[in-house]
Amino acid sequence: MRWQYVPVMLLVLALLAVPASAQGAKYLYGNPELSATIAGTNEFAPGTETGLTVIIANNGLNTIKMVGSTIITPDDLPNTAKLATAALKSEGTPFTVKTDPQFLSDIMGGASRTATFNVKVADSAEPGTYVLPLEVTYTYLQDAEDLGDTLRYNYQKKTETLPLSVRVTPDLRVEVLDIRSESLNVGTEGYVSMTLKNIGSDPAENAIAKVTRNGESPLIPTDGNSYIGTFEPGETVDVRFKVSVVDTAETKSYPLDIVVAYDDYEGKAMTSKAVTIGIPVGGKIAFEVVSPPATLNPGQKSILEVVYRNAGAATVYNAQARISAVSPFTSSDDTAYLGDLAPGESATARFEVNVDGDGTEKEYGIDSEIRYRDDLDNSKISDTMKVRVALEKRQGTLFTNPVFLVAIAAVIIGAGYYIFVYRKKR
Numbered sequence: 001m002r003w004q005y006v007p008v009m010l011l012v013l014a015l016l017a018v019p020a021s022a023q024g025a026k027y028l029y030g031n032p033e034l035s036a037t038i039a040g041t042n043e044f045a046p047g048t049e050t051g052l053t054v055i056i057a058n059n060g061l062n063t064i065k066m067v068g069s070t071i072i073t074p075d076d077l078p079n080t081a082k083l084a085t086a087a088l089k090s091e092g093t094p095f096t097v098k099t100d101p102q103f104l105s106d107i108m109g110g111a112s113r114t115a116t117f118n119v120k121v122a123d124s125a126e127p128g129t130y131v132l133p134l135e136v137t138y139t140y141l142q143d144a145e146d147l148g149d150t151l152r153y154n155y156q157k158k159t160e161t162l163p164l165s166v167r168v169t170p171d172l173r174v175e176v177l178d179i180r181s182e183s184l185n186v187g188t189e190g191y192v193s194m195t196l197k198n199i200g201s202d203p204a205e206n207a208i209a210k211v212t213r214n215g216e217s218p219l220i221p222t223d224g225n226s227y228i229g230t231f232e233p234g235e236t237v238d239v240r241f242k243v244s245v246v247d248t249a250e251t252k253s254y255p256l257d258i259v260v261a262y263d264d265y266e267g268k269a270m271t272s273k274a275v276t277i278g279i280p281v282g283g284k285i286a287f288e289v290v291s292p293p294a295t296l297n298p299g300q301k302s303i304l305e306v307v308y309r310n311a312g313a314a315t316v317y318n319a320q321a322r323i324s325a326v327s328p329f330t331s332s333d334d335t336a337y338l339g340d341l342a343p344g345e346s347a348t349a350r351f352e353v354n355v356d357g358d359g360t361e362k363e364y365g366i367d368s369e370i371r372y373r374d375d376l377d378n379s380k381i382s383d384t385m386k387v388r389v390a391l392e393k394r395q396g397t398l399f400t401n402p403v404f405l406v407a408i409a410a411v412i413i414g415a416g417y418y419i420f421v422y423r424k425k426r
Helices: 003-017 402-425
Strands: 024-030 034-038 049-058 062-068 081-088 095-097 102-107 112-121 128-146 151-168 174-182 189-198 204-213 219-223 225-231 236-245 253-263 269-271 275-280 287-289 294-296 301-310 316-324 329-333 335-341 346-355 363-373 379-381 385-391
Touching (some): 034 128, 034 151, 049 081, 049 102, 049 151, 095 128, 102 112, 174 253, 189 204, 204 219, 219 253, 287 385, 294 301, 301 316, 316 346, 335 346
Parallel strands (some): 294 385
Antiparallel strands (some): 034 049, 049 112, 081 128, 128 151, 174 189, 189 236, 204 225, 204 253, 219 236, 253 275, 287 301, 316 335, 316 363, 329 346, 363 379, 363 385
16 A cells, blocks of 8 residues: 555545535425416307317416525425316306316426316307306415424415406307108108208308218218308298118108308308208109919910009109010010009000910019109119919810811801802702
């Protein structure tokens, strides 16, 4: 060991043996100062349900600080809002708060916390500005009493009410006063007419009523727009739409949605809240063969008469029946005109049919269908029906019996001979 380092080591040991003079600090004055603002827009339309996000900021300052070796530094600062919670209130306003008070934890000076509340604006809310009180409850360090080697903390609990300004904007709200349907049957196209009223507060410009399909509803708009123009609050208008019904629908009411697209009071393009209405649908247009099975003979040309009945729920126009003849049948005249048929009415079609001579004697089913026009002059074709035809050979008669024919020939020849002889004698 080198002796020249001994003094240095003794100095280091001496320094370690001397207690450090620790500096403590505490703030004499300071407290939380909270403020609240809405993140994003504070404008909402009636009927809106949204998440309202609020920013709670602490702007409190600690103004006087004491520093000393005998001062013990407190764990908390007096401007810290500890264990803060926020509760949004809505009494006396058209707003409904659906969220419980939110825990924010500690908010130190210069910091902020956010809380989100689910808020619903009443459908009947009048335009205007409203104040939602935000109640923030927290604990803060009022003072720390120095007892020598210990500190006694004195905390205070406080509730502050912070105002949040929100605005309900004018809007257009639609009420359907009357619904009428025309020629709306399963598998067809018809009209839906309705009377609309603007029960909102916005004098809408360039308004267009639109019907849209509701989910998997069998009602499908084919001409779903109706121009309104200016639609003042309290005004009523009549609109009309063309709607088709899928073939798989049943005879009952189905949903259809209606909205109004418009320019609001600020000229912004808006769309009203959808209103769902029920539209009654009539039964499917159908036909049936009501005539009994026809009997035809092999090797013969015959007239096949078939009676068709409109078994549906709507009148058909310019109906034409058609058969699809297959072996042993052929036809050069396979279409017959039936005319207009109201529900329950019948008409007879006549087809010229040739039957092969080697056709098997049994009952056949000949495919048949009816082409017609509906109330909107759309061309439609019915489901295929079966026309029942039985083949039977013609039964023998005196005129087809060979013995009878020979006898007739003998009579004719004898009569001729008698007349010839009689005239010769005279």
